[in-house]
Amino acid sequence: MPATERAYTALAYDTVTGRVLFDLDLAKEPEWSARVNDVGGWKITVPLHGQARAAKVREWCVPWRFSVAIVRGRGVPTDTVCQAGPILPYAPDDNSPEHTVSGKGFWENLNRRVLHARTWNPATARITDSSADLTINDSLPNIAINIAYHATSMVYRPGSALPLDFPVLFPTGANTRTYHGYEMAFAGQRLQELTQVDGGPDVLFQPYLTVIGGLRYIRHRMLVGNPYLVQPGVPLLFDYRSNLVKLTIAGDGTDQANTAFVKGTGNEAGQLYGYATDTSLISAGWPMLDMVDSGHTSASEQTTLDGWATADVALYNSQPEQWQATVLADAEPRLGSYLPGHFADYSVKNHHWLKNGKYSYRILGVSNGPERDKVLHQLQAVRGS
Incomplete structure (x- = not known):
């Protein structure tokens, strides 16, 4: 019986070096999601028919030591890598010869790195010592880059290196962030907090497949916006009932x-x-609506706290709607020609709820669709805009 031709390939690779070690057999199409300023994740199911196949799965299915990349295509460098990151939970099925493995995106590596100055030496100083403190005076995008740099290039702590490509630095700025070692906060947390302040930069770790010395590697580009990611080419357009299916x-x-x-x-x-606060909707008849954000209780700088408050109001003062667009993966604009964080136009006609017109929204996330030829867009939408 011939093997089922699948839309996706899964590759197991060395988390530290990025070297691809195994092409994985799949029992079904994988699940994946990628989102700007967030971790994202993936899930695969592999067959376990026979002891030889099970032994091979046990070889690569090792959390953190190995990672998995979900590739749309056959696993060649021209293919789009949809998501890639460390293996976390796994579960062999006791009732059938299948094995489910899940993981998260590259950002999860930074969620397991305590942020401190890369030159801090735990053999000579406690983490409460000022030598562990990291102070960055720069633009917000450059602060984001420096957080990732310090978390992946520690001088006196082995194992911090990861297959990460850094962007060219942005023009300098006048923002200041001090991350004290004694806070023992994770680099991924501090990076996400930075994206949430007013004017904070978009951050996306984009995986890609490359060949070095005849061997395949998975690497990750750190893409940083100012505040949004650079979007090359012509504007993206999706037409309702054409390449925009639903x-x-x-x-x-x-x-x-x-x-x-x-x-x-x-x-x-x-x-x-x-x-x-923003009283524009109150002036139009809305009641007062307060929120309390308790997600930054270690912050001690007033300007930073006010920046988070301004960003919260900008996000939550609108009339939010959750839009999910189902689009064709291989019709123009094709999957891989756009990224989470990019803007797109959605042309709508004869929709039951929406007025006819063109709606321009930011793609917050992309994930696999209900069928192999489709993907889902999660959009940052506002009612009536």
């Missing part, structure tokens, strides 16, 4: 707010906090 829309005002309080360090009367 639009699923859901509205939810649960998190809507026109005033944001962001908690920082301290407690009781000494509580530091950021504050921002």
Whole structure:
């Protein structure tokens, strides 16, 4: 019986070097998701028929030691790598000869790196010592690049290197961030927090497949925006009922707010906090709606806290709708010609809910679709825009 031709290939690679070690057999099409400013993830199911095949799976299915790349195509350098990152949970099926393996995107590596100055030496100084502190005075995009650089090039701690390509630095700026070693916060957390401030940069770790010395490698490009990612070429256009197959829309005002309080360090009367408000909707008849953001309780700089509050209001003061566009993967614009964080036009006609017209939104995330020839776009949409 001939093997099923699949739309995707899965490759197991060395997490530290990126070298591809195995082409994986798949029992079904993989699942994957990629999202700007976030981790993303993947899931595969592999067959376990026979002890030889099971032994091979046991060889590569080792969390953190190896990673998996989901590739649309046959696994050659011209193919699009949809998602790639470390193996985490796995579960052989007791009722059938199948084995499920899941993981996350490259960002997850940084979620397991305590952020400190790359020159801190744990053999000579405690992490509470000032030598572990990392202070960066620069533009927000360059601060993002420096966070990743310090987390992947530690001088006195082995194992920090990863197959990561850094972008060219942006023009310098006047922003300051101090990350104290004693906070013992993860680099991935600090990077995500930076993307969330007002004017914070988009960050995406884009995996790609390359050949070096005749061997295949998975590497990751760190893409950083100012604040948005650079989008080359002509604007993306998806036409309803053509390459745009379906639009699923859901509205939810649960998190809507026109005033944001962001908690920082301290407690009781000494509580530091950021504050921002926008009364434009209140003037149009909306009630006052407050939110309290407790996700930054280690922050101690007022300008940073206010920046998070401003960003929260900008995000939640609108009338949010969750749009999911189902598009054809191999019709123009093809998967691989755009990335999470890019903007696209969605031309709509004769939709049950939407007015006819062209809607321009940012693609927050891309994932596999319900059929092999389709992918899903998660969009940053606002009702009535």
